[in-house]
Structures are given as structure tokens and as C-alpha cells.
Amino acid sequence: MTLSEEDYIKAIYHLGKGENNIVSTNEVAEQMKTKPSSVTDMMKKLSEKGVANYRKYKGVCLTEHGLKVALTLVRKHRLWEVFLVEKLNFAWDEVHEVAEQLEHIKSEKLTDSLDKLLGFPQVDPHGDPIPSKNGEFKKAVKKLLNEVPVGTSGTCVGVKDSSAPFLKFLDKNRIALGDTILVLEKEEFDGSLHIQVKGKDIRISDQIAANLYLKITE
Amino acid sequence: MTLSEEDYIKAIYHLGKGENNIVSTNEVAEQMKTKPSSVTDMMKKLSEKGVANYRKYKGVCLTEHGLKVALTLVRKHRLWEVFLVEKLNFAWDEVHEVAEQLEHIKSEKLTDSLDKLLGFPQVDPHGDPIPSKNGEFKKAVKKLLNEVPVGTSGTCVGVKDSSAPFLKFLDKNRIALGDTILVLEKEEFDGSLHIQVKGKDIRISDQIAANLYLKITE
DNA sequence: ATTAATATTTAGACAAATCTAAATATTTGT
DNA sequence: ACAAATATTTAGATTTGTCTAAATATTAAT
Numbered sequence: 001m002t003l004s005e006e007d008y009i010k011a012i013y014h015l016g017k018g019e020n021n022i023v024s025t026n027e028v029a030e031q032m033k034t035k036p037s038s039v040t041d042m043m044k045k046l047s048e049k050g051v052a053n054y055r056k057y058k059g060v061c062l063t064e065h066g067l068k069v070a071l072t073l074v075r076k077h078r079l080w081e082v083f084l085v086e087k088l089n090f091a092w093d094e095v096h097e098v099a100e101q102l103e104h105i106k107s108e109k110l111t112d113s114l115d116k117l118l119g120f121p122q123v124d125p126h127g128d129p130i131p132s133k134n135g136e137f138k139k140a141v142k143k144l145l146n147e148v149p150v151g152t153s154g155t156c157v158g159v160k161d162s163s164a165p166f167l168k169f170l171d172k173n174r175i176a177l178g179d180t181i182l183v184l185e186k187e188e189f190d191g192s193l194h195i196q197v198k199g200k201d202i203r204i205s206d207q208i209a210a211n212l213y214l215k216i217t218e
Numbered sequence: 219m220t221l222s223e224e225d226y227i228k229a230i231y232h233l234g235k236g237e238n239n240i241v242s243t244n245e246v247a248e249q250m251k252t253k254p255s256s257v258t259d260m261m262k263k264l265s266e267k268g269v270a271n272y273r274k275y276k277g278v279c280l281t282e283h284g285l286k287v288a289l290t291l292v293r294k295h296r297l298w299e300v301f302l303v304e305k306l307n308f309a310w311d312e313v314h315e316v317a318e319q320l321e322h323i324k325s326e327k328l329t330d331s332l333d334k335l336l337g338f339p340q341v342d343p344h345g346d347p348i349p350s351k352n353g354e355f356k357k358a359v360k361k362l363l364n365e366v367p368v369g370t371s372g373t374c375v376g377v378k379d380s381s382a383p384f385l386k387f388l389d390k391n392r393i394a395l396g397d398t399i400l401v402l403e404k405e406e407f408d409g410s411l412h413i414q415v416k417g418k419d420i421r422i423s424d425q426i427a428a429n430l431y432l433k434i435t436e
Numbered sequence: 437a438t439t440a441a442t443a444t445t446t447a448g449a450c451a452a453a454t455c456t457a458a459a460t461a462t463t464t465g466t
Numbered sequence: 467a468c469a470a471a472t473a474t475t476t477a478g479a480t481t482t483g484t485c486t487a488a489a490t491a492t493t494a495a496t
Binding site: 437438439440441442443444445446447448449450451452453454455456457458459460461462463464465466 | 469470471472473475477482485490491496
């Protein structure tokens, strides 16, 4: 599998939202930052190789085999992201570009050893689940912190309100993007929450919780 | 710099034995497993890019800039080899192929963080020195263990006698390829040695020492 | 149901990296 | 110093992945 072929497979996978939906030539072209005519050529090639089902004017989706390739790429990408953050102290938002390169390294032994070194992580630094060696993995959804039930654990991935006061609050309470948050308790009276972040217990109001996005794997 | 260009630069570097000697088209072709005509084309390109000095029929060597590129590649290759052995428990002889891929990853931050994670190693698992960030590095030489002075430390990289009894002796004494050996003392009378391997002190005869290759950085 | 707008494909060209075969230069042996 | 052997380059072709422009198919709108 060529570097370029792998990139197209990943594009089809991601545009299909992990559901392997049929995606259009133009969608792929936009994602890959190429022209539709280039996509048509590549779709024919991927079809011949048995990794994609392509029908003229109808769009393309992955075959069973293509899906396996895509999941392996996603697995490698996310494992490397964990490595960069956990072992090399990269920041949350610095890992993507390098992981795009590292995901193409071909060595099953390398991938599995890395998985082991990292303690078989379930999610990457963006809270997205990491496919297992045999390609199974959970779906992730993004929800506001005040909408999840008690006992839920997830990764903090964004804010709804990005005003200075709110961001200052988060900073003061040591809540940062990429942190894992566990909901310990919810106060019925005012909807305030008791949560755990980086091993510390804190209490936050419903308003705060209504402005924090969590990514949770179901 | 293209993947292919980088491979040619490394080939020129290695054929020049780290001395940046002029190397011939045919030598490069053999090393790269391509045809001489392909090499000619690439040499012209590398010359135009300012990384090599190529003169028709005369051969090629690297420019100052090309040498820098080569040393960066060697640095990355060897750091990844250390990573694979130290962190992922790869064996001595399993690392090369994967490192060939990893050395092309472009991220200065990644390289330097890796260097730090590994504790700024001086040599790779084959005993070859690792260039520093700014391109300085020591040369390594291969010598028989009985020929080095007391106090010398090096990496065990091979055997002269590969008979079963000798290999069995090494195994019994826990001496393996890739191990670091330090010469503590030499007995003048019979030339026997007192050495340290993996934290253990052992004594070996001159005959044993005369059949073990050590790689030492001067 | 036709036309207009949009999406997709085809045809032909290009750059990178390679190859083969032929031409040319250099080196070696006498 | 000259012929033979060897090394190197040139010319022209091929593959991969891309592009533009033109042709064709699909979809949407009246």
C-alpha cells in the first residue's frame, strides 16, 4: 500500500464517519486537497486493488479489507499521538502533523510494542478511541459536561463559551483540554457537579458544566 | 528533501566513510540497488539543489549542507535504533529496517525530545556514535578485545571465531552482541583480561579476547 | 419534463524516479 | 600510445500521482 493510497483510504474512512458510508468524488477531493479528476483515477486503482468499491458517478466506500487497512492506520495514528503526549511531552495540539507521518511506518511489531509501552491506552489525547489490534473499537460522542450521567468519564475536548473569564476559571481550576474528567456526583437542587480532574476533586456549577465539551466512548 | 533524495544523500555519505570522499556513480548505484543511469540523473538534481558536488565522469561528494543533512539522517536513524532496543525491547538485529523508515520523519522537536527521553545516548545498539544536534560526532573503530588498552569501553559487535564452543562460552558468561564491555585490568603474564559486562566482573583468557570484536568511539 | 446547474469522468499533459539500449568517456594492459 | 575493457552519460520509454480543459452524467428547478 502506497503512502498516497493509504491517505485516500483514510479520507474515505473519515468522510464515512466510521460507518463506511458511500462518499462522493468531490468530498474526497476536498478532504485530500486534490482535484476530482485525480480522485477518480485513484478510486479506480483502489477498486482494482480490492480495498474500495467504486461505481462511476455513484461514489465510493471501503471493502472489508479496506476498512481493516483504515482501522490500522487510525490505530497507529492515535497510538503515536499518545506516545508524543505521554512520553515526549508534546502539547495536545502539536501531535497531529507528526502522527500523520508516523502512521505510515510499516511494522506490526513496532505498533504492538508501542501499544504495550503505553499501557494499551483506550483513547488518544483528543478523547478518540484507539482501535484494538484486531480492528474493534468503540465510537466516541461529544457532549456537554452537564448532559452526561453520574459515573461518566471522558476527555475534555473543547469549550462552548470561549470568553476570557471562562477560560480563566478553567485555568485557575487546572482544567485543560486533553484532561480526563470523571463525574462523581450531581446535586439535584442546582445541577452543580462534583468532578475529578488530574486526581483532584472539585465542584463546579451547572453553568460551567454547560460550557465544557467532553468526548466519551460508549 | 524527498525520501529518495535523502536515501541518495545517505548513500553518498556512507560510501564516503564519513570522510566525505568522492564516490563513483557505480558505487552509488550498487549501494542504492538502482542503475547507474538513474544515479546520474539524481546526482544532477542533488547538485542543482546544492547538497552535492557532482562532476561528469568524476564522481560526487556532499557539500557542507549535504553533509549536515546526512548527519541529521544518521542521528535520527541511530536514535530510533536506541529507542527500539531500549524502550520497545527489539533485538539488536531487528531494528535496522524500521529505523530506515523512521529516519525520514520530519520534526526537529520529535528528534530532540526522543534524544532527551533516551538520556542523550552516545552510541546506538551497534556501537556506532550518534551525531549531536549540531552535527558533531566521534568516529568509531572496530578492534579485537585483546588489542585495546585498559580502561577502554566499547560495544560488543562480533566474533572472529564463530565455532560452537566459543559461542557457548559467550552465552555461559552472559556476553551478547550489543553489550557494553569495559576493560578493567590486563594480566601481563598471560594477557588474560578482567572485564565488566552488564554490571558483572569476569575474567577471560587472551584467546577469548582475541576473538571478540569491540566497537569503540575514540 | 426540459433546462440549468452541478458533479463526475475522460483525454491529454507533466514532473519525479526509474529503466533499457545506445553513445561516449575513462582507465587499463601490453 | 593504442586497443580493449570498463565506467558513465544520454536519449527515449515507463509508472505513479497529479493537473487542466473538455465532455458527459446527474440532480434540481421551474
